[in-house]
Amino acid sequence: MDKSKCLFCDIVQGKLPSTNIYSDDQCIAFNDINPVANVHVLVIPREHVTYLTETTKQHEKLLGHLMRVGARVANQMGTAEDGYRVTVNQGANAGQIVDHLHLHVLGGEQLNSLGTTLENP
Numbered sequence: 001m002d003k004s005k006c007l008f009c010d011i012v013q014g015k016l017p018s019t020n021i022y023s024d025d026q027c028i029a030f031n032d033i034n035p036v037a038n039v040h041v042l043v044i045p046r047e048h049v050t051y052l053t054e055t056t057k058q059h060e061k062l063l064g065h066l067m068r069v070g071a072r073v074a075n076q077m078g079t080a081e082d083g084y085r086v087t088v089n090q091g092a093n094a095g096q097i098v099d100h101l102h103l104h105v106l107g108g109e110q111l112n113s114l115g116t117t118l119e120n121p
């Protein structure tokens with residue numbers, strides 16, 4: 001895809017504003033603009049990676065790092081003790097709308113059970 005048209009690349013480059021929750025040389029974390037839980041933070045790589053399914057062995061370190069940052073962010077947001085969810089929406093059925101890999105860190109309250117569908121909410 002054309003990275004110059006990527007919303008999250010624009011956020012990484014500071015062309016669009018975001019709340020700075022965490023930042024390092026590999027990734028940034030910021031509040032979701034439309035939170036679905038009391039804590040809803042997105043962790044995204046600085047590098048444009050479109051889909052989890054397109055990642056290769058060379059992304060393993062980055063993917064591991066993103067997960068650890070997810071845990072760090074949950075701790076920072078005060079939701080580590082009571083529990084939280086780290087998730088990736090991959091593709092249409094999962095509702096992926098931004099084509100730049102990102103982890104959702106959800107918490108701060110009791111979450112819906114995992115794997116609910118439109119037919120079985």
Ligand code: 5GP
Pocket residue numbers: 007016018030031032033034035042088089095096097098099
């Ligand atoms: P997806 O459904 O692709 O996994 O999630 C994309 C997420 O990005 C959604 O939860 C949506 O609310 C969030 N989002 C979309 N545009 C923006 C934006 O401009 N700023 C921020 N902070 N979040 C955004």
Ligand code: ZN
Pocket residue numbers: 003006007008009010047048049099100
């Ligand atoms: Zn991007």
